[in-house]
Amino acid sequence: MKKLTFAGILLLLSIFLSCKQDRQKVTLVFDNPLIDSCTVDIYHYISGEKLYSTSFTNLTGEWVLDSLPTDMYVLSISWQRMYIPHHMYRSTRNKQDLNEQFILTKNLYLNPVQERTYKVSLQPSLDREKIELTEQPTLSLLPNDCKDCALAEKYWRIYENDKQAKKNNIDALQNKMAEAVNNADYIQAGELNKQIQAESQSGNNSADMERNLKQMIQQNNENPVTSFFVFHELYLYRDFAAYKSSFDQLTANALNSKYYHMIRKQYEKL
Structure with a gap:
């Protein structure tokens, strides 16, 4: 069996470190107790592939995501509608075709090298009923020390x-x-x-x-x-x-x- 040269060891070490860097955990922190019984999904922005999914009895607490490399993603928060908008019902031939899920989405750039904890907040903080009626709230991301994430937010x-x-x-x-x-x-x-x-x-x-x-x-x-x-x-x-x-x-x-x-x-x- 051939022995690894010093250069070979350095190469393997660099590969290991780069893989480890790309596979760091990311934690999303939620503090929206007024939103209950919802599903939260993470999609890759370009491919549309669903990467992670979980559910909350109320949208409060931490969600730890394994193996997320630096990239652009889409955060989706959804729940069963309480109200069907009149224009949606009127324009649909068959009620079965209605999308009975209400969905809030947020594009988010994650860089676990710069920051591994991100707070997701809802502005203004409303319950599900008021969100469906007003459709006003927006999701915001507080990236803390992630400068690249802050730049993505500006874009x-x-x-x-x-x-x-x-x-x-x-x-x-x-x-x-x-x-x-x-x-x-x-x-x-x-x-x-x-x-x-x-x-x-x-x-x-x-x-x-x-x-x-x-x-x-x-x-x-x-x-x-x-x-x-x-x-x-x-x-x-x-x-x-x-x-x-x-x-x-x-x-x-x-x-x-x-x-x-x-x-x-x-x-x-x-």
Whole structure:
């Protein structure tokens, strides 16, 4: 049997340490006792694979997750609906087709090297009944010492702000259309309805969002989180020309991301 050389021992040690680093435990801390009898799932953001699932009699306590590498995930909190919205019931031919699960989701970047404990909170804190009626609460992540996680939250805020701006614009158009109908100006109401439909069906980012996103990429071009968001945009829209300059700006630790290497392979094929 051949003896391992010193270099071989160092290689095996580095592999062991890297594997150990990637398999650190992560703890999610919940403090939402008003939410009872719910299921909590963790999915991989890109593949959609369900990785972990558990249930809570009330959403309080710790959930320890084994073997979660640094990556982007989706946290899902769901429960059996207490109310079926009228618009959902009305638009469904068969009641059996209704989704009777109410679901809250949160995109979360986890980096167990920087932080292994994350607090998930609900703002504002409401019970299930009020959440279903208002649909206002949002899940927030307090990453403590995870700088990469905090950066990911800033990126997602750009998306959330754009979504809210789009909703505000649609609401304003709907108010104008209602006013036009009240004034019997049906031509104007028809034009406004076309604008509402176009805005509702548009899946593209707004010009403001594109500008804010690319500015964020430029300011954080050394961070592997940025590599994920460049990949995310290409994954959604496949517009390689639009993000070539953003890809070229990536440097330092951003080049170590698996998402950077996947993007690079795609550009090499063009």
